Amino acid sequence: MCGFVGIISATEVAPLLSYALMAIQHRGQDAAGVITYDGRFHVKKSPGLAVSLFSDGYEHLPGSVGIAHTRYPTIGGGGIEDAQPFFTTTPFGLALAHNGNIVNYEELKTELSLRRRVLNSECDAELLLAILSEEIDRNSKECFSFDSLCEAVQSLFKRVNGSYSAVAIIAGEGLCVFRDPLGIKPASLGKRSDGTYIAASETVALDILGCEKIGDVAPGEVVFVDRNLNIFRKRLIEKPHRLCIFEFIYFARPDSVMDGISxxxxxxxxxxxxxxxxxxxxxxxxxxxxxxxxxxxxxxxxxxxxxxxxxxxxxxxxxxxxxxxxxxxxxxxxxxxxxxxxxxxxxxxxxxxxxxxxxxxxxxxxxxxxxxxxxxxxxxxxxxxxxxxxxxxxxxxxxxxxxxxxxxxxxxxxxxxxxxxxxxxxxxxxxxxxxxxxxxPTIGFCTACFNGDYPTPVSEAVLKQIEAQRQRYQLQLPGT
Ligand code: SF4
Structure with a gap:
């Protein structure tokens, strides 16, 4: 479980990113990261709390679009190389952060390695970034458009099994948000009166930035805000919603509203x-x-x-x-x-x-x-x-x-x-x-941790693989 924020505005976004990220600090205290874009990517990552990212001001994070993340470790170790967001410059500029976990991570990693694509971390966000970049590249041969982005995310949905609410900067184009077809992890979207759009894991991040309109990204939906702050959105796939019920028990802040539920x-x-x-x-x-x-x-x-x-x-x-x-x-x-x-x-x-x-x-x-x-x-x-x-x-x-x-x-x-x-x-x-x-009454939930009813395919081999990774990670930690 992690927290993400993505902001696109007519002005500098770093201060807004810092306030929003601190509002969702409870979603992960292990590491934090931020990327802004102003013609090139500016990156800062740090172990611990989000505040450390901004301790020396905002000047080193220029740009009117940015994403930020606070990490709760799942797959991957606790090293800074695994902290999100990640970015790539080829075949074009793309930066991504997400909340969730990719179930077929190993399978997709092997598939990428056969095409000589290298992942530099054990974090599944880097893998999601690699797949999104492949799919946008494949679907935008002539030029990038919202339609080509929809095609790319549609293909990604077919390849990636798991939970993922993701936010991405598409260099020179805008900000994109998408949510897995079952909407397992939350993703909220807000707009301020100055036209700034903010996407975040929880509505508390939107509240503190004074968003006037607040809603959710639907399961299987892709939202794109271009550099002129025009918004495009489309639900690519309609499946029964399976929101994580544990958000309401434990994880979310009580002042958040998740998919219409306080x-x-x-x-x-x-x-x-x-x-x-x-x-x-x-x-x-x-x-x-x-x-x-x-x-x-x-x-x-x-x-x-x-x-x-x-x-x-x-x-x-x-x-x-x-x-x-x-x-x-x-x-x-x-x-x-x-x-x-x-x-x-x-x-x-x-x-x-x-x-x-x-x-x-x-x-x-x-x-x-x-x-x-x-x-x-x-x-x-x-x-x-x-x-x-x-x-x-x-x-x-x-x-x-x-x-x-x-x-x-x-x-x-x-x-x-x-x-x-x-x-x-x-x-x-x-x-x-x-x-x-x-x-x-119309909402459906994931309740797998209580009854084993996983909303996506989860084999015994995958459970064993994840357990082995978890045990390896525990052994690496000091004091265990
Ligand atoms: S309900 Fe349980 S199994 Fe499903 S996503 Fe939430 S914590 Fe995980």
Whole structure:
């Protein structure tokens, strides 16, 4: 999972790129990169947070079109050579960044190497760039046009299996955005009153730039804004939408709206549905406490559905990275205690119902239950807004090896004992889908990490390949 931004304007875009990228910093803290274009590409990449890209000002990033990216590592290591965006100058100038994961990466890489095309990184964005450049070149022999771009992206859709919401600079022509045919990853589009167009992974990036019109790139759609700020868009393929449901559980900012659904409202609904499960357990908690930050909204609605007070009993140190997106298990464990501190007064002597967004490996949940008990809780119940996670995500979330999932090998009762809770209540998968669909009935979701129903072809060989890559990457990390 990553965040991208693309901007085309009549004036310099670097300052706008910096504000927008910082608004989606939560989508990846591993590395950041930016490319602007003013007749040549200007590139800056840096490990860590987006702010470091712009620490010495904007002068070195001139141009009225640019793209930027914040990385959450999936395929590829943690090196700066794998940071997005990527650019190529042949057969013409093209720069690209994306959010997602290419499932047939190895197959396509081999195909390219047979044509002596070299990839200089392990990042699938470089591969997507290579394919887009081949296809634009093949389809624009005479001259570039929106029609030829549509032909190129149509061909790319046929070749590339996976999730990808991508933004690209086409040198001298404009800015292009496209979204995979199932729309697994989000992509929003906004326009400011001065004619500037902004594409981004989440609408929060558009809000902070003062966009007047905000919408989404449809699944299978290509959008092109030319250098005179004329917009062209076409849906190339119509398949049932399969948006990543995990965006609503965990990943997206609550103030974003994704494909017409407010993330905050979705989380409120998750709390209401989860309350029905809690009622079946006949528990009598004294207080509902969210595990900050993603479970906050769900805890509020759950507490009001149960008629139990809601309190902030665990306080987060904002300056420690999100546990889930720390790229190694050792770092994850270490960061839980550094990240959360209990308010003893809200917990001591009480039956506490903790609300969290998900359980992957169980280590974080165990540490949180221990922390709550150490603050004097009489009993600790653990409610989760997501159902049990059992299947790897091959589309870009860091859950890629089957052995990582506690729910794959253990029953709910065993998990309860492992995390040390007095009760464990999971959301049901049907309720998860119903809760979010209640806000937009026509939408469909990817739920593969819960039920193994992958919306694109995923073979056992691909799962093994991705697992091997993941394990190789973990071994390369210091401290694991
Ligand atoms: S497998 Fe899960 S995390 Fe991955 S895209 Fe599908 S719903 Fe999202």
């Amino acid at each position: 993330v905050y409202e979705a989380r409120l609904r998750l709390g209401e549905y989860l309350a029905e499960q809690v009622k079946r357990f006949k528990l009598r908690p004294d207080v509902v406490i969210p595990v900050p930050d993603t479970a906050r909204a769900a805890a509020v609605s759950l507490s009001s559905s149960l008629g139990v007070p809601h309190r902030e009993g665990l306080i987060k140190n904002r300056y420690i990275g999100r546990t889930f997106i720390m790229p190694s298990e050792a770092k994850r464990r270490e960061s839980v205690r550094m990240k959360l501190n209990p308010i003893r007064r809200e917990i001591e002597g009480k039956k506490v119902l903790l609300v969290d967004d998900s359980i992957v490996r169980g280590n974080t949940s165990r540490a949180i239950v221990e922390l709550t008990r150490s603050a004097g809780a009489k009993e600790v119940f653990f409610a989760v807004t997501a159902p049990p996670l059992r299947h790897p995500c091959v589309y870009g979330i860091d859950m890629q090896t089957r052995s990582e999932f506690i729910a794959r090998q253990k029953t709910e009762e065993e998990i309860r004992r492992i995390i040390g809770a007095d009760a464990l209540i999971y959301q049901k998968l049907d309720d998860l889908v119903a809760a979010i669909k209640s806000l937009r």
